[in-house]
Amino acid sequence: MTTAQPTAVPFTTEDYAARMARVVEDGRSAGLDGVLVTPGPDLVWLTGYQPTAITERLTMLFLTTDHEPTLLVPTLERPDAEGAEGAPATTMMDWPDGADPYDVALGLLRPDGSFGVSDNAWAMHLLGLQGALPESRYQSLTQRLPMLRAVKDDNELARLAAAGAAADASYEEILKVRFSGRRETDVAGDLADLLRSHGHEQVDFTVVGSGPNGANPHHEAGERVIEVGDCVVLDFGGLMFGYGSDTSRTVCVGEPTDRIREVHEVVRLAQQAGVDAVRPGVACQEVDRAARHLITEAGYGEQFIHRTGHGIGVTTHEPPYMIEGEEQPMVPGMCFSVEPGIYLSGGFGVRIEDIVTVTEDGGTRLNNTDRTLQIVG
Amino acid sequence: MTTAQPTAVPFTTEDYAARMARVVEDGRSAGLDGVLVTPGPDLVWLTGYQPTAITERLTMLFLTTDHEPTLLVPTLERPDAEGAEGAPATTMMDWPDGADPYDVALGLLRPDGSFGVSDNAWAMHLLGLQGALPESRYQSLTQRLPMLRAVKDDNELARLAAAGAAADASYEEILKVRFSGRRETDVAGDLADLLRSHGHEQVDFTVVGSGPNGANPHHEAGERVIEVGDCVVLDFGGLMFGYGSDTSRTVCVGEPTDRIREVHEVVRLAQQAGVDAVRPGVACQEVDRAARHLITEAGYGEQFIHRTGHGIGVTTHEPPYMIEGEEQPMVPGMCFSVEPGIYLSGGFGVRIEDIVTVTEDGGTRLNNTDRTLQIVG
Numbered sequence: 001m002t003t004a005q006p007t008a009v010p011f012t013t014e015d016y017a018a019r020m021a022r023v024v025e026d027g028r029s030a031g032l033d034g035v036l037v038t039p040g041p042d043l044v045w046l047t048g049y050q051p052t053a054i055t056e057r058l059t060m061l062f063l064t065t066d067h068e069p070t071l072l073v074p075t076l077e078r079p080d081a082e083g084a085e086g087a088p089a090t091t092m093m094d095w096p097d098g099a100d101p102y103d104v105a106l107g108l109l110r111p112d113g114s115f116g117v118s119d120n121a122w123a124m125h126l127l128g129l130q131g132a133l134p135e136s137r138y139q140s141l142t143q144r145l146p147m148l149r150a151v152k153d154d155n156e157l158a159r160l161a162a163a164g165a166a167a168d169a170s171y172e173e174i175l176k177v178r179f180s181g182r183r184e185t186d187v188a189g190d191l192a193d194l195l196r197s198h199g200h201e202q203v204d205f206t207v208v209g210s211g212p213n214g215a216n217p218h219h220e221a222g223e224r225v226i227e228v229g230d231c232v233v234l235d236f237g238g239l240m241f242g243y244g245s246d247t248s249r250t251v252c253v254g255e256p257t258d259r260i261r262e263v264h265e266v267v268r269l270a271q272q273a274g275v276d277a278v279r280p281g282v283a284c285q286e287v288d289r290a291a292r293h294l295i296t297e298a299g300y301g302e303q304f305i306h307r308t309g310h311g312i313g314v315t316t317h318e319p320p321y322m323i324e325g326e327e328q329p330m331v332p333g334m335c336f337s338v339e340p341g342i343y344l345s346g347g348f349g350v351r352i353e354d355i356v357t358v359t360e361d362g363g364t365r366l367n368n369t370d371r372t373l374q375i376v377g
Numbered sequence: 378m379t380t381a382q383p384t385a386v387p388f389t390t391e392d393y394a395a396r397m398a399r400v401v402e403d404g405r406s407a408g409l410d411g412v413l414v415t416p417g418p419d420l421v422w423l424t425g426y427q428p429t430a431i432t433e434r435l436t437m438l439f440l441t442t443d444h445e446p447t448l449l450v451p452t453l454e455r456p457d458a459e460g461a462e463g464a465p466a467t468t469m470m471d472w473p474d475g476a477d478p479y480d481v482a483l484g485l486l487r488p489d490g491s492f493g494v495s496d497n498a499w500a501m502h503l504l505g506l507q508g509a510l511p512e513s514r515y516q517s518l519t520q521r522l523p524m525l526r527a528v529k530d531d532n533e534l535a536r537l538a539a540a541g542a543a544a545d546a547s548y549e550e551i552l553k554v555r556f557s558g559r560r561e562t563d564v565a566g567d568l569a570d571l572l573r574s575h576g577h578e579q580v581d582f583t584v585v586g587s588g589p590n591g592a593n594p595h596h597e598a599g600e601r602v603i604e605v606g607d608c609v610v611l612d613f614g615g616l617m618f619g620y621g622s623d624t625s626r627t628v629c630v631g632e633p634t635d636r637i638r639e640v641h642e643v644v645r646l647a648q649q650a651g652v653d654a655v656r657p658g659v660a661c662q663e664v665d666r667a668a669r670h671l672i673t674e675a676g677y678g679e680q681f682i683h684r685t686g687h688g689i690g691v692t693t694h695e696p697p698y699m700i701e702g703e704e705q706p707m708v709p710g711m712c713f714s715v716e717p718g719i720y721l722s723g724g725f726g727v728r729i730e731d732i733v734t735v736t737e738d739g740g741t742r743l744n745n746t747d748r749t750l751q752i753v754g
Binding site: 056117118120121122123124125126127138139140142143 | 433494495496497498499500501502503504505515516517519520
């Protein structure tokens with residue numbers, strides 16, 4: 001018997017055109033005459049196009065208030081760019097080696113306009129645009145439009161749900177493998193294999209933090225041999241159909257101590273409180289406050305040393321951030337992690353994480369495995 | 378019996394300090410008040426520092442005419458940066474999350490100064506500098522100082538020679554493996570294994586272009602099964618002790634036809650002519666002209682469809698370029714490839730390539746395997 005593999009509905013030209021139109025409109029609201037996007041996650045989201053290498057040759061998507069979306073690519077790379085899913089939603093232009101690609105900007109940009117430009121665009125390209133249009137002004141795109149990709153459409157939500165379900169299936173299976181006597185890297189390898197076998201095309205991280213290693217939230221997986229009695233943080237994810245998964249559970253090898261049980265329960269309740277705070281119109285920081293309040297009340301405030309969550313989409317870490325000071329309101333279609341933790345230096349750590357999407361009247365988890373403390377062998 | 382592994386003499390603080398001083402001086406000659414370097418090959422060459430990831434957090438080396446070399450890094454990454462070989466040649470500064478890293482520029486850069494900035498610096502960093510110092514001006518570093526890393530010191534030359542010797546040893550061994558009946562990718566895998574076994578820490582490319590595939594200089598290695606009678610272009614290299622190798626030889630599987638012999642001999646003589654043209658004070662384009670002249674005279678000018686060579690150092694492709702129009706004079710210590718080729722569409726291709734270093738009175742090859750047509754099985 002074969003198991004049906006999940007599939008994704010292709011994005012349509014209209015999907016890409018709608019994203020581009022939204023960016024132009026959001027840019028206009030932010031006082032921009034246009035948005036200039038170079039290769040990276042924003043370009044993937046807007047066009048489906050990802051050049052095989054990012055080089056000194058200019059590739060740029062021009063989204064302006066007074067022209068149709070235009071994708072400028074090096075002539076050599078045009079056939080590849082034309083194959084991108086969203087290419088039909090753009091007017092494509094190319095420039096040959098030896099030509100000045102910034103001349104094209106003269107025909108597409110208001111000479112005295114104000115434009116957002118990808119944070120990671122090469123400085124040489126920004127200098128080229130500034131040279132071609134000395135009166136034009138530029139701003140960091142992420143600073144100006146941090147929520148560019150934050151709100152997902154139904155097709156994107158379906159892919160994020162599929163990635164979450166695959167991560168959940170991986171967790172169910174990792175509970176059955178042996179932990180004691182094996183190195184963290186061995187269990188991390190199992191997790192990577194499971195994510196791939198459940199449909200991930202890319203594994204981004206497989207954290208296995210056993211015993212004292214779990215108390216360092218930056219620990220990935222090392223040579224430490226896992227022992228009976230260890231508390232083990234598992235945090236893993238990657239991309240499936242181009243969209244991210246990211247979930248954490250903390251398990252115990254054999255019977256947990258009362259201390260482990262207590263700390264785990266505090267984190268579990270804090271994570272629930274964070275999810276309960278998800279609601280359209282409420283500031284992102286309220287998710288952090290809700291989870292943090294519960295941990296602080298339990299006396300572990302100093303041991304919760306990171307923000308409560310981050311957005312997820314075509315990357316596994318992106319805006320919005322669930323952090324004190326983030327006053328951006330939640331909007332239906334946003335997706336982000338809710339992942340409080342407690343880190344007892346030299347002892348152990350506990351983190352519990354689900355991806356949550358904002359709905360009309362609250363939040364829905366995309367990870368649904370049991371959040372109570374599970375015992376492994 | 379074990380074979381002694383080659384080793385490299387470590388670079389000293391003085392080596393790095395001398396490179397930084399040279400860049401400041403070259404910048405001054407080019408009208409720059411300073412040179413600003415972000416992570417990439419230039420930063421590796423200047424400091425030995427390569428952050429594990431290039432992110433939105435600013436890392437920048439400030440090399441100016443009026444301050445000591447200063448390396449600014451995110452606080453989180455300072456321990457890693459301090460471990461870099463060239464770190465003692467800099468004053469290190471760090472900035473914590475939440476601070477404005479561009480404020481540091483106020484203390485290091487002339488407010489109305491003119492600065493070269495790494496081509497691949499993120500646009501958001503250039504915008505940050507322009508915002509902090511509205512009267513300052515910036516230029517593409519590669520455009521302004523294309524020969525920044527072109528002249529190698531003795532230690533660098535020793536590493537390039539070691540990488541070349543390892544590539545030569547790999548070629549000697551690949552001549553003994555079976556070609557006929559195996560896929561190009563199989564032979565390419567053998568080449569990669571050989572480069573690693575001879576000390577390369579990184580393999581950048583292993584071109585195996587058999588029969589008609591050899592006539593496409595951009596071909597890498599594919600599923601084609603190599604046959605008796607095929608002419609096969611081999612072009613391979615990578616990094617050893619942080620410095621590059623890159624050599625090509627063209628072999629024949631069994632007895633060559635007269636046509637293959639003839640074309641191979643034209644390329645061999647053209648490559649010799651290119652190497653013979655290497656001399657301090659002569660323009661780089663003369664290397665291209667010498668090799669191209671011989672091929673054109675033989676009637677194959679239209680089939681020599683690329684430049685004759687490129688520089689090599691901490692990367693395997695960099696300035697200077699041996700191409701018509703490059704009037705930069707050769708200088709002792711420059712290292713570059715001399716690699717003419719003839720590409721007969723639908724038939725076969727021939728390319729012969731050595732790395733050559735400019736000496737006081739000519740050029741010295743760093744690749745020294747037999748350049749006559751070798752027969753493989």
